[in-house]
Amino acid sequence: MRLRMLVDALLVSTPVVLGQVTFEELKPVFDGLAQKSQELAASEDPRLEARVPLSTDDPTVAPLVDLQVFAPPVVPQDGTWCEVVLLEHIFGDGSFGAPAVVPYSPPTDADCGERGKWAAISLNLTVYSIGTQYDRLGVIYLSQTEIWRTSSAEPTKTGTVWTTLKDVTHFTPLFEQDGTVKMDFSNIIDSSLLLDGVFNVTLTATFHAPTESFATPKTSDFIIPLSNLSPNLTNYFAVDTDAGGTTNVTLPETAIEAYVELLVSGNAAEEFWYQNAPDEFVDAFSTEAGIIGKGPFREVQILVDEKLAGVVWPYAVIYTGGITPSNWRPLTSYGAYDAPTYWIDITPFIPTLLTEDTVHNITLKVVGQGTNPTFNSNWFLSGSVHVRTGTSKTTGRITSYDVPDLNIDTVGNVSAKNATVWTKVTGSRSLNIEGELQTSEGTKKVKFSQSLTYVNEASYADGGWIQTTNQITIGTTISTHQGVQVLRDAFTYPLSVFSNYSLYDMQFGGYGSEINQTHTRALQPPTGPSHMIHSVQHAKGFIGMDDWPGLRHAINGTGATDQTFAYVDERGATYFRDVATKNDGWVRDNVWGTLRDANPPVPANQIFGDQGGPGFRRSVEPRLFRRGRP
Numbered sequence: 001m002r003l004r005m006l007v008d009a010l011l012v013s014t015p016v017v018l019g020q021v022t023f024e025e026l027k028p029v030f031d032g033l034a035q036k037s038q039e040l041a042a043s044e045d046p047r048l049e050a051r052v053p054l055s056t057d058d059p060t061v062a063p064l065v066d067l068q069v070f071a072p073p074v075v076p077q078d079g080t081w082c083e084v085v086l087l088e089h090i091f092g093d094g095s096f097g098a099p100a101v102v103p104y105s106p107p108t109d110a111d112c113g114e115r116g117k118w119a120a121i122s123l124n125l126t127v128y129s130i131g132t133q134y135d136r137l138g139v140i141y142l143s144q145t146e147i148w149r150t151s152s153a154e155p156t157k158t159g160t161v162w163t164t165l166k167d168v169t170h171f172t173p174l175f176e177q178d179g180t181v182k183m184d185f186s187n188i189i190d191s192s193l194l195l196d197g198v199f200n201v202t203l204t205a206t207f208h209a210p211t212e213s214f215a216t217p218k219t220s221d222f223i224i225p226l227s228n229l230s231p232n233l234t235n236y237f238a239v240d241t242d243a244g245g246t247t248n249v250t251l252p253e254t255a256i257e258a259y260v261e262l263l264v265s266g267n268a269a270e271e272f273w274y275q276n277a278p279d280e281f282v283d284a285f286s287t288e289a290g291i292i293g294k295g296p297f298r299e300v301q302i303l304v305d306e307k308l309a310g311v312v313w314p315y316a317v318i319y320t321g322g323i324t325p326s327n328w329r330p331l332t333s334y335g336a337y338d339a340p341t342y343w344i345d346i347t348p349f350i351p352t353l354l355t356e357d358t359v360h361n362i363t364l365k366v367v368g369q370g371t372n373p374t375f376n377s378n379w380f381l382s383g384s385v386h387v388r389t390g391t392s393k394t395t396g397r398i399t400s401y402d403v404p405d406l407n408i409d410t411v412g413n414v415s416a417k418n419a420t421v422w423t424k425v426t427g428s429r430s431l432n433i434e435g436e437l438q439t440s441e442g443t444k445k446v447k448f449s450q451s452l453t454y455v456n457e458a459s460y461a462d463g464g465w466i467q468t469t470n471q472i473t474i475g476t477t478i479s480t481h482q483g484v485q486v487l488r489d490a491f492t493y494p495l496s497v498f499s500n501y502s503l504y505d506m507q508f509g510g511y512g513s514e515i516n517q518t519h520t521r522a523l524q525p526p527t528g529p530s531h532m533i534h535s536v537q538h539a540k541g542f543i544g545m546d547d548w549p550g551l552r553h554a555i556n557g558t559g560a561t562d563q564t565f566a567y568v569d570e571r572g573a574t575y576f577r578d579v580a581t582k583n584d585g586w587v588r589d590n591v592w593g594t595l596r597d598a599n600p601p602v603p604a605n606q607i608f609g610d611q612g613g614p615g616f617r618r619s620v621e622p623r624l625f626r627r628g629r630p
Ligand SMILES: *[C@@H]1O[C@H](CO)[C@@H](O)[C@H](O)[C@H]1NC(C)=O
Pocket: 124, 125, 126, 163, 165, 202, 204, 598
């Protein structure tokens, strides 16, 4: 119960969040994790096999299998299915700002199941890369609607491959129509920067026909993108002002329910937003340390005709080049290849969106702690509205709108000669929006509420080169229609980062970090099964650099990451994984639970054993790795 102790420690004197994940609710997670030895005893020990002599300077080894841990999609076991290739593309020179765009048509083969009546649709994104490359953001759109936000490994010179599977059944209304598949994987090939790794992408979709035991699930009827709608450019809003990004929307007049799914990520000066310092204290740091201001708190807002309809306090996805790159190969941080998404119920606003007096719109915004703009450049925001329709025009009104201001409080102190700086930011917010709708299914009383709390405590030394951040974000989103719960998102996201850049500016210097990050979330999405995810990660690494002055390069490094992961859903599907990597190699990979075979452990020949791999090294050729701060 380390999680509870951490939560208690950070939440002293902060408000209680109602509707949180209870420890009774987490019981299947802990019970499942406890079954590890029992289930694994029956399977072979994957550690017995030969080692791969992996080193970034060794051109002879097999590709490194790299991954983000995920629970595989739950699909019928007994029916027919078909797999179609949606996209094959090499993102190399010239791919920056130039997405791949191909036409899409629903599959017609009988094995796929009747068009639009699929039991499940899952995607397989597999990427191969060889050489040197930064982590790059990847975004997949179906008909200008974002369906997947991913990113890349920092590949090895011997080749790196990674596969991620994702359930996209809730996008059925888009998959049943002709459209386009677009992927933006903006990459840069530049010999002067030693960047030569291209991304060879294969994206496939598997369509499953329904069976007696696995029926066609209820999904929305209609999906509206919240995006810039460009036919050939990336579709998210790249937001760097307080105005955010706005989409004009026209709802079908028979709309009964409308839910927004959001994808959000901080980029450039906002990639490590949770480590940004409050403006009141930035002068205390040496400018070379590169501490960024505007504070560590961020809220993503969704507004309907400029009225706040809901908020997201995002989970911090750390990409593979983040903070200390050697921490994240070959095991990434949770969310790196499949970013979490967030749901807001805007059903109370359906009557507003159906009034005929004006063009209606939905705006996505970021709010930080600075002034004009309140955050740095920039955030990538997009989403989709999932609408269920009835048979007659919907009318109604918002009956209660209780949306008090966000509470944010910043305190801190600076010791003599700015030797140490301590800051603490606390935030809380609750909102409750109710509506009454007259629909073809009768009267619907809708109640949408959110309750969130946040603490970020940071201490700095050595002019800002040494930083410790302890952050926790806890929240609950609950929506009921006529008293029936239709959406619940109860989450706890603790994050601790110690980063040490003291020797960053020295000849043969280096930098390192230690990170603990947990993602505990009980999610009942508007369509699809309720499930629980519990991921606990610990990473520690150091990167050594070569000569100074001039362009410095990472010459060697160490990194060790371990993770415990659990997925449990209301259908009884489970997936548990206990993994560890060290110095570019797999130490152990144990998988159990009902979904094990759909996403098994890495091949035995990838396992190095307790000491991990040799760590990355550069002997002759210089190689560039990304520093932790932009
Ligand atoms: C995913 O796709 C890759 C490449 O197309 C393939 O090699 C792999 O077997 C697929 N994995 C699953 C689980 O379907």
